[in-house]
Amino acid sequence: MKRLCAPQELAEGQSRGFEIEGRKLLAVRKDGQVYAYHNRCPHRGIPLEWLPDQFLDASASLIQCATHGALFLIDSGECVAGPCAGQALEALSCVEDAEGIWVQS
Ligand code: FES
Structure with missing residues (x-):
């Protein structure tokens, strides 16, 4: 597992981008739960954001x-x-503990 950040560095209702070993990822916290995806739009295969995070x-x-x-x-x-529409972002399995938010590498 790779550590993205500390739990408090991803607040409720916020998103953040990360680069782990050359792969772009994004994480969002919603209703307390963290969701992580590859930062790659299924339409053109490019990163989703124009502005950081x-x-x-x-x-x-x-x-x-x-x-x-x-x-x-x-x-x-x-x-x-x-x-x-009908396609999906590629999800990463993600866990959170007192030390941080972790994704499957
Ligand atoms: S690149 Fe076209 S919608 Fe994302």
């Missing part, structure tokens, strides 16, 4: 691709609107 739509209830606006469910990565 900004992965959510205006309502902070969906993950959004900045390039063409695809929207993804936070808890499953499923694309529910946009050019890659």
Whole structure:
């Protein structure tokens, strides 16, 4: 497992980007639970964000691709609107303990 950050470094309702061994990842905390995905839009295979750590739509209830606006469910990565609707972000299994937030490497 690879450590992303300390638990308090990902607040409720926030998203963050990470680069672990050359792979771009993103994590979102929703209802206390952390979800992690590869930072790669299924539409064009490019990173989702234009601004650092900004992965959510205006309502902070969906993950959004900045390039063409695809929207993804936070808890499953499923694309529910946009050019890659029906596809999904690639999820990473993720655990959290007192030391940090960890993803499967
Ligand atoms: S690259 Fe993400 S919606 Fe087109």
